[in-house]
Each structure stands twice: as structure tokens, then as C-alpha cells.
Amino acid sequence: MFAYVLRRLGLSVVLLAVVVLATFLLHHALPGDPAAAVLGKQYTQAAAFEMRERLGLNDPLPWQFLHYVEAVVAGDLGRSHVSNQLVTRELARVLPATLELSVAALLVASFVGVGLGVFTATRPRTWWDVAGLTAALAGVSLPIFWLGFLALQGVGEGGLLAHATGLRGLPLGGRFSPAEYSLGPWLESHEGATGFLLWDTLFVARDPQVFLHVAKHLLLPTLVLSTVPMSVIARITRASVGEALLQDYVRTARAKGLPARTVVLRHALRNAAIPVVTSIGTQLGYLLGGAVLTETIFQWPGMGTYVVQAILNLDVKPLQACVLVVAVGFVFVNLIVDVSYAALDPRIRAGGGGA
Amino acid sequence: MSGGGARAVAFLRHHRPALVGTVLVALVLLTAAGGPAVIPHAPGDVFERFAEPGGSHPLGTDSQGYDLLARMVYGARTTLVIAVASMTLSLVLGTLVGAVAGFAGGVADMLLMRGVDVAMSFPSFLLAMVTVAVLGPRLENVIVAVGLVGAPVFARQVRAEVLRVVSEEYVVAARSLGLPATRVLFTHVLPNSLGPVIVLGTLGTGSAILSVAGLNFLGLGGDPYRVPEWGLILTQGWNKRPDANLQVAVAGLAIFVTVLGFNLLGDGLKDELDPRTRRR
Numbered sequence: 059m060f061a062y063v064l065r066r067l068g069l070s071v072v073l074l075a076v077v078v079l080a081t082f083l084l085h086h087a088l089p090g091d092p093a094a095a096v097l098g099k100q101y102t103q104a105a106a107f108e109m110r111e112r113l114g115l116n117d118p119l120p121w122q123f124l125h126y127v128e129a130v131v132a133g134d135l136g137r138s139h140v141s142n143q144l145v146t147r148e149l150a151r152v153l154p155a156t157l158e159l160s161v162a163a164l165l166v167a168s169f170v171g172v173g174l175g176v177f178t179a180t181r182p183r184t185w186w187d188v189a190g191l192t193a194a195l196a197g198v199s200l201p202i203f204w205l206g207f208l209a210l211q212g213v214g215e216g217g218l219l220a221h222a223t224g225l226r227g228l229p230l231g232g233r234f235s236p237a238e239y240s241l242g243p244w245l246e247s248h249e250g251a252t253g254f255l256l257w258d259t260l261f262v263a264r265d266p267q268v269f270l271h272v273a274k275h276l277l278l279p280t281l282v283l284s285t286v287p288m289s290v291i292a293r294i295t296r297a298s299v300g301e302a303l304l305q306d307y308v309r310t311a312r313a314k315g316l317p318a319r320t321v322v323l324r325h326a327l328r329n330a331a332i333p334v335v336t337s338i339g340t341q342l343g344y345l346l347g348g349a350v351l352t353e354t355i356f357q358w359p360g361m362g363t364y365v366v367q368a369i370l371n372l373d374v375k376p377l378q379a380c381v382l383v384v385a386v387g388f389v390f391v392n393l394i395v396d397v398s399y400a401a402l403d404p405r406i407r408a409g410g411g412g413a
Numbered sequence: 414m415s416g417g418g419a420r421a422v423a424f425l426r427h428h429r430p431a432l433v434g435t436v437l438v439a440l441v442l443l444t445a446a447g448g449p450a451v452i453p454h455a456p457g458d459v460f461e462r463f464a465e466p467g468g469s470h471p472l473g474t475d476s477q478g479y480d481l482l483a484r485m486v487y488g489a490r491t492t493l494v495i496a497v498a499s500m501t502l503s504l505v506l507g508t509l510v511g512a513v514a515g516f517a518g519g520v521a522d523m524l525l526m527r528g529v530d531v532a533m534s535f536p537s538f539l540l541a542m543v544t545v546a547v548l549g550p551r552l553e554n555v556i557v558a559v560g561l562v563g564a565p566v567f568a569r570q571v572r573a574e575v576l577r578v579v580s581e582e583y584v585v586a587a588r589s590l591g592l593p594a595t596r597v598l599f600t601h602v603l604p605n606s607l608g609p610v611i612v613l614g615t616l617g618t619g620s621a622i623l624s625v626a627g628l629n630f631l632g633l634g635g636d637p638y639r640v641p642e643w644g645l646i647l648t649q650g651w652n653k654r655p656d657a658n659l660q661v662a663v664a665g666l667a668i669f670v671t672v673l674g675f676n677l678l679g680d681g682l683k684d685e686l687d688p689r690t691r692r693r
């Protein structure tokens with residue numbers, strides 16, 4: 059087990075190095091002159107030359123790379139040339155928003171997905187099974203921004219449900235409605251606030267009313283973002299639990315007279331766990347990237363909307379930083395998934411294969 | 414070939430979801446091919462803006478006064494062409510990399526597949542976004558980005574197939590006859606490794622439609638009025654909501670139905686070609 063984890067850790071280190079190199083090269087691959095971008099309207103040839111000198115862009119590439127690595131390791135991700143703010147500071151603002159949304163969506167997707175998968179696997183070839191599988195396939199075929207639009211039209215403020223029942227409907231976007239509360243001052247007025255609003259409202263401010271307000275904002279984006287991962291997890295759970303239920307040990311367990319529940323949960327699901335855990339892990343990676351569309355529809359002030367702005371403005375430093383953060387997160391998630399593999403599968407734990 | 418046709422009919426008869434998928438894909442193809450001849454207007458004709466649905470505008474007109482039905486029908490063409498172009502880029506690139514890696518083995522295999530591992534260690538949608546950023550926000554670059562990002566999946570699958578086929582007797586025989594490596598690869602190994610590629614290509618067309626639409630939705634496709642493409646049509650509607658709500662609904666529905674068709678068909682083909690799940 060130890061040797062396996064060590065080897066897997068080595069691979070992660072190599073990947074991290076590649077990620078840092080890739081984000082460095084990204085700077086040079088982007089169109090446009092970074093010096094001109096920083097100068098904006100004050101552009102003259104002389105000023106641009108000086109700025110290039112100051113930004114270190116006239117140095118040899120390997121030298122620039124060393125400086126970049128040094129800065130990244132020291133936690134210096136540069137400044138946005140659009141807002142002129144430190145990127146680390148902006149990330150501290152947008153990252154909690156995306157993480158809160160992604161984790162909430164992954165929790166919903168995992169519980170409902172595994173539940174749906176087990177439910178259909180234990181009723182093979184019934185209408186339940188067909189309906190569940192069809193729903194899951196439809197889930198991976200949906201343009202998620204269209205789903206968001208439909209959800210807003212249905213249950214959002216001024217939507218169909220609101221018209222039919224006279225209820226207010228769910229908020230149309232944002233994490234906080236500025237009309238009622240303002241997020242920035244609210245966070246500043248609470249010492250120890252993390253930016254994870256569910257946590258902050260419940261445990262820092264201890265204000266159930268604001269908690270409800272925040273939860274209402276989170277509900278629709280979470281459900282919309284969870285559809286694709288939920289469907290993928292449901293399909294994989296259905297397939298692997300279905301396969302496990304055909305195995306001899308399940309027949310033995312049934313023959314012993316164990317209750318159906320125990321057979322499914324202790325024997326079938328446990329043996330089917332590896333593909334399910336893998337799919338949950340890869341879906342977290344998907345969420346960190348795929349939240350972009352959901353955030354755009356729901357005006358969620360997270361990393362997704364931040365990275366889109368950076369791309370459209372050719373704002374190099376924020377773009378580099380976002381790619382770096384997501385890729386590093388992805389590498390770590392994959393590491394955790396592979397290690398939990400080992401914990402789940404004695405064959406890998408024994409140090410044998412583990413390809 | 415008639416044997417293949419008979420097998421296809423038998424397959425569709427047994428596999429209901431694949432039949433539904435085939436019908437959906439066929440409908441979209443039919444719309445793309447014959448639709449423009451049937452509808453009353455061309456996508457470039459300008460009318461009153463935001464005309465109500467009805468009369469000669471069954472779906473109304475958009476914020477520029479274009480007939481929405483005309484744009485949707487021509488959009489079927491562009492959307493399919495774009496998705497197939499992206500998917501083909503993934504397929505050709507991925508198949509080449511996978512085939513060379515699997516066939517050559519050794520250092521070439523190691524280097525190519527580590528490259529694939531690295532590419533797959535980034536979330537693919539983010540990778541596509543960054544690729545468009547590097548190339549510049551234009552529809553052509555969206556096609557290239559989606560194509561590049563889709564290639565690694567093909568590479569892995571083809572390599573695995575090639576490794577399986579290489580040890581088959583007819584390949585060993587061809588090699589021991591002294592045939593050149595490229596000839597063995599292209600006439601013996603590749604044609605026998607392409608079954609799973611058909612499945613991936615079908616599923617890949619669906620996901621290419623979604624990715625292209627997503628990138629266009631984020632504004633990375635450039636000028637939204639250059640061509641009628643479903644993702645762009647949806648985005649135009651989204652930017653003019655609530656007046657253009659119908660436009661968003663219709664464009665999204667078209668994307669959903671088409672992607673669902675490709676996914677149903679692809680899943681069915683996978684079941685049919687995979688001996689493990691076949692007839693169980």
C-alpha cells in the first residue's frame with residue numbers, strides 16, 4: 059500500500075510540473091503583446107519596451123520560467139491588468155463561490171446518482187429500469203445552459219410556477235440579492251467569514267434567516283449543475299451493481315438467507331464501488347470546469363465567470379491562475395481517487411498491479 | 414453488404430433505444446438536407462423584428478428580424494457540419510496517435526501515451542476554452558479546439574484495440590511475410606481495430622454538438638450572426654430574453670433531441686459491438 063501511494067505521489071508531482079510549465083507557455087501562446095495590454099492607452103513604443111523590460115519579457119525563456127516558478131511557489135500569481143488587483147485576492151473571492159456550488163452539486167449528484175443506480179439495478183428489465191436509464195441518458199444529452207433557462211422559466215421569480223400559485227419563486231441569480239443584503243459588506247462585518255456562505259451564515263453569523271436566503275440562491279444552480287454528473291454516476295452504478303448482482307457470491311449470500319438489503323448494500327454495492335468512486339472523482343474535475351456554464355446562467359460570482367472574463371479580455375495572469383488552480387485541484391482529486399481505490403481494493407493494496 | 418444490412422435491421426428490431434436514436438438522427442439529417450427546400454424564407458431575409466409566431470413565420474422572427482424557422486432549419490446543417498468536422502478531427506488525430514503508439518510500442522508508445530495522460534488530466538471543457546483563447550474567439554477555432562480536446566479518448570481506445578489485433582495470427586503472418594510495417598498497419602491492423610471507433614465517433618458527435626454550443630454560449634464563437642448555428646441562435650435568444658424566450662426554448666430543444674439521438678444510437682452500437690454486453 060505504502061509503495062503504491064508513493065509511486066502514485068510521484069506521478070502527481072510530474073503532472074504538477076507539467077501543469078506549471080503549461081501555464082507558463084500559455085502566457086506566450088496567447089495572442090497580443092502583454093506589455094501593450096498592461097499599458098493600454100498609454101502605449102508608445104518606448105514605453106512598451108520599458109514595460110517589457112520591467113515585466114522580464116526580454117529575458118531568455120528558461121530564465122523567465124525560473125522566475126515564474128519562483129513566483130508561483132511563493133504564492134504570487136501576478137495582477138490582473140483589467141482590474142489591476144492581485145490575482146490571489148480575486149481568487150480568494152471567487153474560489154469559495156465555485157467550491158461551494160461544486161461540492162453541493164457533487165453531493166446531490168452522488169446521493170441521487172448512486173441511489174438511482176442501485177434502485178434500477180435491483181429491478182432489471184422493469185419499467186423502473188428503462189425509465190431510470192432513459193432519464194440518465196437524457197441527463198447527459200442536455201445542454202446545461204438550456205436546462206438552467208428552463209428551470210428559471212419554471213420555478214424562478216416571475217416564472218410559470220410563480221404565476222400559477224402566487225408564490226415568489228426562486229432567485230434568478232447571484233449568491234445574495236443585493237436588494238436585501240450586500241455580500242461584500244456582509245462578509246467584512248463578520249470576523250472569521252470564509253466565503254462559504256452556508257457555513258458563514260450558520261456557524262459564524264448564526265443567522266438562520268440569512269442562511270435560508272443563501273440556501274435559496276444556491277438551490278437551482280446546484281440542481282442544474284448536478285444533472286450531468288448525477289446521470290453519469292447513475293449509469294455507472296447501474297452497470298457495475300447490475301454486474302455484481304449476477305456474481306456467485308451474491309447468489310451465495312442470498313442462499314444463506316441474508317436480507318435483500320444486506321445483499322445489495324454489503325455485497326453488491328461494495329464490490330461495485332471502484333468504478334462508482336472513480337466516476338464520482340472524475341465528476342468533481344468535470345464540475346470545476348463545467349461550472350462555467352452554470353455560473354454564467356445564474357450570474358454566480360465564481361471562478362467560471364471569472365475565467366470567461368479573463369479569456370474575453372485576454373487577461374493573462376487571471377487566466378494562468380485559474381488554469382493552474384483547476385489543474386492542480388484535478389491532479390489532487392485524481393490522487394485521492396486512486397489512493398481510495400487502493401483502500402477499497404485489496405488487490406491494489408497488496409502492491410501487486412495498480413496499473 | 415446485404416448481410417450487414419440484414420444485421421442492422423435485426424439490431425434495430427431488438428434494440429429499441431437504438432431505433433429511437435436512429436429515427437431522431439435521421440430526422441435531423443432529413444431536416445438538414447431537405448428542409449431548406451420546404452420552408453418559405455431564407456435565413457438572411459429580414460422582416461419585422463420579434464414578430465409573433467404564426468402565418469408565414471411559424472416560430473416568429475428574432476431580434477434582427479430574421480425568420481426563426483429558417484435559421485433553425487439552416488442551423489441543422491451548420492450544427493451538424495461543425496460537429497462532424499470537430500469529431501473527425503478528434504477521430505483522425507486520435508486514431509493516428511493511438512495506432513502509432515500501439516503498433517510501434519517502446520519509447521514512441523510511452524511518450525505518446527504520457528502525452529495523452531497529461532491532456533486528460535485537465536478538465537476537457539476548460540482545455541477547450543483555453544485553446545480558443547490562444548487561437549482567438551472565432552467559430553473555426555471553436556471547431557479546432559473541440560476537435561483537439563476530443564482526440565485523447567480516441568487515442569486510448571485505438572491503442573488498446575491495436576494491441577489486441579497485433580497479436581492475432583493474420584497480423585503475425587503478414588509481418589512474417591516481410592510486408593512493410595506501414596502496409597501491415599494500414600491494411601491489416603487498423604481496419605480490424607475500428608469497431609469501437611465507430612461507437613466513439615457516434616457518441617463524440619453528440620458531445621461535440623454540446624461542447625460547441627457551450628463555447629458559443631460563452632461568447633467564444635465570435636460574431637453570433639455570421640452563420641445560423643443552434644448554439645449561437647440559443648445565445649442570441651438568451652441575450653434578448655424575455656422577448657426571445659421561444660428562441661432559446663426551440664434552439665435548446667433541437668440541440669437536446671439531436672444529442673440524445675446520437676447518444677442513444679452510440680449506446681446501442683456499443684452494446685451490439687461489445688461481446689460482453691451482447692445478448693444478455
